[in-house]
Amino acid sequence: MNEPTDLIDKYLAGKCTAEERALLLAHFNRYFDQQQDSLSAEDLNLLSQQTWSAINNQIRESNEPNSTRTKRIRWTPHPILRWLPYAAAILLVATAIMWYSLRDTPANFLQESTQVADIAPGGNRATLTLSDGSKIDLSEAQTGIISDHERIVYEGDNTEIASFSAAGAYGLQLTTPNGGTYQVTLPDGTKVWLNAASSLTYPSHFDGRDRVVTFSGEAYFEVAKDASKPFRVMSRGQQVDVLGTKFNISAYPDDDVTKTTLIEGSVRISSADKAGGEASLLLEPSEKAELKNGRLTKEHVDADNEAAWRTGVFAFRSERLESIMKKVARWYDVDIELQGDIADRTFTGTVSRYENISGVLETLALTNLLSFEIDGSKLIVKSK
Amino acid sequence: MLNYSTLDEKALLMLLQQQDDHAAFSELYDRFSHFMLAYAQKITQNQDEAKDIVQTIFVNLWSNRTQLSVKGSLFNYLITSVRYGFYKLIRSKQVVSKYEADLQQYLSEERDTTDEYIQERELMERLERLAESFPDTMGKVFVLTYFHQLGPEEIAERLHISVRTVQNLLSQAGRRARLGIGLAIALTLMAPQLTEKQTIENKIKKFLILP
Known part of the structure; x- marks a missing residue:
């Protein structure tokens, strides 16, 4: 028969049978319900605050020896x-x-x-990361890839890079190093040009209510029109909502300003400011929004100039x-x-x-x- | 609007995993820490141990964010992690814990297995029932947003209230925190048979003075 410690060790090692797990859980729940409730709302609130600062201290400490990490990369x-x-x-x-x-x-x-x-100068360099974590260095002889819900091919000659089983959505990430640039056509037909040291994450299939991608670095977007499914670009502290439009975003982690320039169409930019408030602005063509220290401002600019890197x-x-x-x-x-x-x-x-x-x-x-x-x-x- | 409090956990996890976004991490903590701490405190009967268990889980969540893959709801994942952390804690101790002694006793008893399987219930079900007992729709909005991943539009439609009302509730940090604490404590009070429903409701209302 099972000894309690053996059973717990098996559970911790992930080696319990379904029956053993149910047994342990049943006892856990019974034991749990028998315990006294001694925590008041104030205690719980205080405990939560203390735990949060302990978490951040521990994260900070473990980061210090690795502070060269970003530099090394x-x-x-x-x-x-x-x-x-x-x-x-x-x-x-x-x-x-x-x-x-x-x-x-x-x-x-x-x-x-x-x-x-x-x-x-830099050139066509990028890495594609598939949902299983495998990385593919993309050809420097090619300039872009086309990604649809079944496969990914080079734009130039249709050579297949990867394929998936048709059902389901897989997370994909295109990353350019310093000195790299690459272009991708997303499953909905949206085109994105990535500048150096940038990264775009998108699903192999946009199956939700909206089309959501996350992004850091600099990129030029030409979003395919689909009024029923808004396209959303999430980057640090900022969200851009669009229907069909052309715009450039620069959101590098080492820049203190996130810039969004609209070339054509219309976009809504939203941010979360430090005080927990919200801010949002509507951009018109040839306007640039800047997000700095949680504050959103906009100005009139020469839009072609802002996205000139792409040309x-x-x-x-x-x-x-x-x-x-x-x-x-x-x-x-x-x-x-x-x-x-x-x-x-x-x-x-x-x-x-x-x-x-x-x-x-x-x-x-x-x-x-x-x-x-x-x-x-x-x-x-x-x-x- | 990029109001972290209205983002669903999928979006928050994406920001955390791909953009190292600390604000997303912080929002996940605000959403779930009260539940995890109340749960851990009740099983350990010790605030320091509860803190250690939850601290380890969040530090791991941050440090291993890129490798992490969460299947199913994040709430279930985190609560399971608390349970796992608890077992790890008692096995690391030199002495046999009260829990282990109780388990020993339990294992030697005759048991009705069907009854035990019924006990393997989701905390989520308890939460839903709790949300029903809260004044007006706030409890429901909270649970639907944070535990069922519904957007403000869907919730508004389902509860026949305006989108603005849903967003207002979610962006009021103080109100949201009180609601979270109230639900977390009520969750640990909740007896499985629900016979003391009335008592629980009274207890909830006592500390949950809502504006």
């Missing part, structure tokens, strides 16, 4: 980094020489020096240097350090994303305000 993947120490050495020498000889012609200096130490250019219009450099870092997969009080300086200009990093740096150097230097795996930007 950001910086390991790109093979070009292996060349950086050599490139850096060459660039430093080049910098030293050019510094003396060409001090007054910054544009020239960069053209020369960047020929020896340059960094290639292969960096377009900056009175944009802060810090924001520009974050984009450069994500696309060229380099670490960037701003030295001195330059983060808030603004710049305007357009540069191709398909050129090496020198293209952007040269353009910025034309202003005669900045200088660049590579230290290890880091690009240092200084005031001139």
Whole structure:
């Protein structure tokens, strides 16, 4: 016959038969009902608050040794980094020489020096994660995938990447690394272009009342019209509800602002503010909503400019240097350090994303305000 | 509107698992912690042990969020986790617990098996019956939203009230917390046979002073 401890051990090991489980549960319920009720509403409320702070302390402690985790993820993947120490050495020498000889012609200096130490732009790189957790590195020769409720194929030549049994909805995730971009057509026909360091999660089949995806990073959406099923994009602290429309979202975890720009149609943006209140705004074409510290604001913008990355250019219009450099870092997969009080300086200009990093740096150097230097795996930007 | 309190647990789990969203985590805690703590406290008869059990569950929920897959309702999953945590706790002790002694006794008794299977009931059923006994529709809105995953529109239709009323109730944090505490305590008071229904209702109303 069963000993109580054996029975409990079997339960903990997940090795109980159905009958044994029922037996244990029946006793548990009986024992439970026999116990005294000693907790008042106040006690319970207090206990809940104490437990919550204990949970957060424990999470914080266990995170501290791993605080480099996000950094590691950001910086390991790109093979070009292996060349950086050599490139850096060459660039430093080049910098030293050019510094003396060409001090007054910054544009020239960069053209020369960047020929020896340059960094290639990002390309078509992404990983597809299936519901069973398996990961597929997508072809760099292709630009996009088409996902329907039965299978996923490359957009270019219809080669099958994965297939599922027809019934049911499976969670799928498309992730781009630093220096990666990819396009996906979702099961409802909606098209999404992912910029670097972004991730989109969607089901293989939209079977609910609405079409819900979650997202972080930057992406351009062209949502297929379906008035009966609203399309909803959930990102950190923000929800965007649309029927059929074109818009761009930038919601990077390391940016303190989430930006949503409407190109065509109409969208409703909602946020949860810190005080637990709600805020929501309706965007019209050529309007951009910004969510910062729980506050939603909107302004009129040049919408094409905001979504220009998709057409292969960096377009900056009175944009802060810090924001520009974050984009450069994500696309060229380099670490960037701003030295001195330059983060808030603004710049305007357009540069191709398909050129090496020198293209952007040269353009910025034309202003005669900045200088660049590579230290290890880091690009240092200084005031001139 | 992205009001976390009106999101269903599927959306909250998605945000937690895919966006590391701490606000979603916090909302899940607000929804379920009172039930779990009241349940754990009653079985352990010890506040510190109840706290440890629930703390471990939520820390694991956060740390293992990416690997986690919840089948069925999150409430059932969390309550089952409390039970599991309780068994783990008593097995980690040096001495034989009161529970183990009781189990020993139980195992040696003659039992009517049909009766035992009836005992394997869902707490959810108790919750539904409780919700019925609450004043106006609030108890029902609470249970339908957090335990049955219905959206404000569906609830409004089912209960013949406006969507706005449903949303208002859900966004009032203080009211919602009191309701959760009230339900949690009532749940642990609830005798399985429901013979003392009247007493339970009175007890609920005593601490549940609703505006």
